[in-house]
Amino acid sequence: MTNEEELQVADYLLKKLFPINRSITGEGLRLTLNILKKYIPLEIEEVKSGTKVNNWTVPKEWKLNEAYIEDSSGKKIIDAKNNNLHVINYSTSVDKTVSLDELKKYIHTRPDIPDAIPYITSYYKNTYGFCMSQNQLDSLKEDNYHMYIDSKHFDGSLNYGHLLVKGESDKEILISTYVCHPSMANNELSGPICSTLIYNRLKNRQNRFSYRFIFCPETIGSITYLSKYGKIMKEKTYTGFILTCIGGDFPLCLKLSKKNNAPINIVYKALRNNEFKTKPFDPRSGSDERQYCSPGYNLPVGQISKGLNPNYPYYHTSLDNLDFITAEQLIKSVEQVMTLIDAIELDGYYVNKNPYGEVKLDKYNLYPTINDISDMERTIQKQTTNKILLVLNYSDGKTPLSYLSEQYRIGLMEFKPIIDILKKYDLIEGPFLERRELE
Amino acid sequence: MTNEEELQVADYLLKKLFPINRSITGEGLRLTLNILKKYIPLEIEEVKSGTKVNNWTVPKEWKLNEAYIEDSSGKKIIDAKNNNLHVINYSTSVDKTVSLDELKKYIHTRPDIPDAIPYITSYYKNTYGFCMSQNQLDSLKEDNYHMYIDSKHFDGSLNYGHLLVKGESDKEILISTYVCHPSMANNELSGPICSTLIYNRLKNRQNRFSYRFIFCPETIGSITYLSKYGKIMKEKTYTGFILTCIGGDFPLCLKLSKKNNAPINIVYKALRNNEFKTKPFDPRSGSDERQYCSPGYNLPVGQISKGLNPNYPYYHTSLDNLDFITAEQLIKSVEQVMTLIDAIELDGYYVNKNPYGEVKLDKYNLYPTINDISDMERTIQKQTTNKILLVLNYSDGKTPLSYLSEQYRIGLMEFKPIIDILKKYDLIEGPFLERRELE
């Protein structure tokens, strides 16, 4: 895809997917996966309600037919048709007329953002309820109100999509995102859309690693996936990340993997990009890294989002809408994540094929001369030679390239052209995943 | 014992033990051990003078019959009957009349605390001498003074008492204290009295570890003990501490074990109590940790006292008396040391029995609901759930509980109720002493 095409796809998917009433199961989820299939050939699987998945059970499927509140004059004061967030996700049915005081017990608001409708779920506790803005609640008069929800919980299935892009190695980079939130833009259309575009960047090039893409409902989806594929992922996963809340005008942020020495932790730091932030691993909050990094799996993966705090002001409200994020921001996120991916591909152990003494660089025209060149040219030559000397000295099969970034304060990607030159002249081998002895 | 009983015992022992003329051998030492036996069933052993104990030899027993100085009028200006500190501990005999100038060669004072009698010993160098306050020395007039000491050094024995409280494991916590100082309160009645009370707290409860109590004379006593029991202690000792100078109004202080990774070092820090101080291991000064941490044994034990500097102003003087420490202070020290003991019992490796993905906490009512509860209740529920998520995520058989204290800045004992809940629902196993694989 050209940049222009990427922008068009991002824009199309934002508008197409936003209105859908997604949940952790059901038609909205299936529709979302099928729309994404147009741009990423996901294999979509289904797991029946009631299936045991680790410590959990796949829940019944939920279908919402109608949900509204009307006043005594028959006027619908809220209707899920207008905004999916007006009804608690996974609500049971109700058909009951109550006083204003009684009604208030079933209404959720966000007093701190009085014009926002909150997003509330109750997947595992049978209950019903409505959400509206605090402003609207304050405007309600004493009256009799008719609460009406027509929904169904039934034995159905849970769906997810996945895909493997094969690389030179069968070691995998995990890219996981979730697709269960209804009618919110950053959380959660940014993740699936960026993942889709990243797939399109990777599919046509030669990659060192394989890439496993997962699009699933949050928590129960990744648990379900892990119960089937967790063992193979434990064996194959080199590193990876969950992509979530990746839109908006915030700095990129890595929630570190629980494993301190996970490649994602090391390489992200080695980029030495001051605008890239990190936050520590913490199982008390977050997304599917809580499952992937649970003690039985403990995959070396992190979570990538934008903003140090996922609870940006409009998090989990109706104001996280298509005004809040733009297709341009998503393309920028794709660029940033691709830099990280390129750095993961670049890092590793290199081996100097002439490790005894320095390589005689002037044989390859890699040494600055005293010839008649400009100061600028000489400076550039010198800088290049210096990086070559660094890489050759540390290509000992025991020192990862990222160590040089740390030790010599040089962004990892600055070594990319150096590695290319040295491989062109057959002076080094690598990158290797494991340490190796010099010959 | 109730708190009231503890106070009474502490008070009784302080008053009963203070006047006794203890030394590293002899009647005073035996009497002290026998008085303590009333509250702790120590097994008292004896080792004959002349016995080789590692690089040392058990010295002759010392018996002081009488010691005084009288002036030419026959007035006793000092008399050991009035204060045991007036004579150098282990003094030889003397019966000699001398001028004031000559007398001064045999008098020790503390010019910096002019009303204190210093405590001086000369166990291994045959000598005699007296101690008095600087004020008294300054008041002496030119005269002939009669120095008189009637003491005996003879083949006798050295005594110590010890006791093992058996726990689930035969791995032992060492609690060692010394009983050789005469007529000083903090140094050294606080140690034996607190140890006695700690024994009484431990004896009637189920303990994970066994507890080895040692009451011995300092240095030669622990060396003698180690020469007999050192090999078994090296095998069994999990951690432990010497208790000394534990009275007074000072903060608790751990002199770290020489072994950096000794449980006492780690757990003490994990308590995250800002009022608990530490000081580094140092073999140049201190108490019996110098023997227990000598290179041949190197037990993972520290030393617990009060005050960063053991040389509180009245250290080793007659002013370290019953006005200087109180029974209440000793009970407070017992409470603090018991917290440390409870933390040692709590720390270790835990294993999550459902390690694949998060545990579904609402199955056990351990997840906050959206039900109608107060904000306060929800906050408490959320905090508890958060700690549960932490403990479950790190119960991987490889991460000690104390790591969570460090990493997430939560005092170790705050996890006690969490561990209790999780064990109640059979969600975790542990604590284990060693790392273990998940199933």
Add this chain to the structure above:
Amino acid sequence: MTNEEELQVADYLLKKLFPINRSITGEGLRLTLNILKKYIPLEIEEVKSGTKVNNWTVPKEWKLNEAYIEDSSGKKIIDAKNNNLHVINYSTSVDKTVSLDELKKYIHTRPDIPDAIPYITSYYKNTYGFCMSQNQLDSLKEDNYHMYIDSKHFDGSLNYGHLLVKGESDKEILISTYVCHPSMANNELSGPICSTLIYNRLKNRQNRFSYRFIFCPETIGSITYLSKYGKIMKEKTYTGFILTCIGGDFPLCLKLSKKNNAPINIVYKALRNNEFKTKPFDPRSGSDERQYCSPGYNLPVGQISKGLNPNYPYYHTSLDNLDFITAEQLIKSVEQVMTLIDAIELDGYYVNKNPYGEVKLDKYNLYPTINDISDMERTIQKQTTNKILLVLNYSDGKTPLSYLSEQYRIGLMEFKPIIDILKKYDLIEGPFLERRELE
């Protein structure tokens, strides 16, 4: 040698060696080695031009017969006879009359130090050229100038000298210095002269380690040496250093070895001399450590010079002359390096022969008494006893002596008299190179 003799030798060698036109091959190099032989019995080897040495080839030998520029009146404006630096080292021949503008293309100056002649080389790129001061260049008038260089490149050889001083162990300390720079004092007569004096200090005493001295041309010389002796050096080298630019009134500076745990790094720090500086290892600049620390050898050696930055103002110019450094400075450097050598000899693992409990120090008169000695004497006794307690406690076969310097902030050489006392009384064994178990 007495100090006086050392000064005389340093002075003699400075004056004798300074005028010689050295290069990486040739008569000047051979003459230099032969003059040094008077004071250090180097074995001088030669390697033929064209010999493959690792990734390099020994170059043709260079012989300069004559080099000057004369103006149209026949006046020689510069002549290599007056200063070897006037001609680019390894220049090809030229015999050509040119305009001032054309001449300038072949003239190198240092505009930042307008009265200095720069030192320029072109060993591997066939070219010719001249060096003069910027002041002189500025004073040249429009004229026709005759550039004349008569030099020869021919199949000859490269020479180096080396020597092994045998010690108790066949583990070696490397002392390497280079001898290829013409007519500069600090860089590079200071290195060979100090190395020569160090040899004379070591030769007549009993050393724990063996010492390998290398005097070679820089870069190609050490590569040539390594191609022959690198394998044995990899096996034998315990630690060591390159000595270069060791004159002048600057602080001693260690460029750390690439191996973090190299003894030179550890011991240098353990000296705790605030006037001794360090700089990190870096393969982008420096001297022969770039060869010794190349990945195939990676010897645990550093580089010792004076000044944090080797580019002192007069570096590689005619002002680095005999006014810039003095024989006295060289003797001071020798003293400092000898301290470092003595510390390397002292450090290691010691074993306490009585490791169970403390040693009874009064048996050896190593414990302060309460006898009638002055406060000063008692303080000195106490400090000695304290250091004895430290050394005995840590003589566990697992803790190097240098750890005590770090942990207790005591300069390593302060332990020398302590070690001597403890060995005199047969209380410790060591130093050992490897950890060992206590008996």
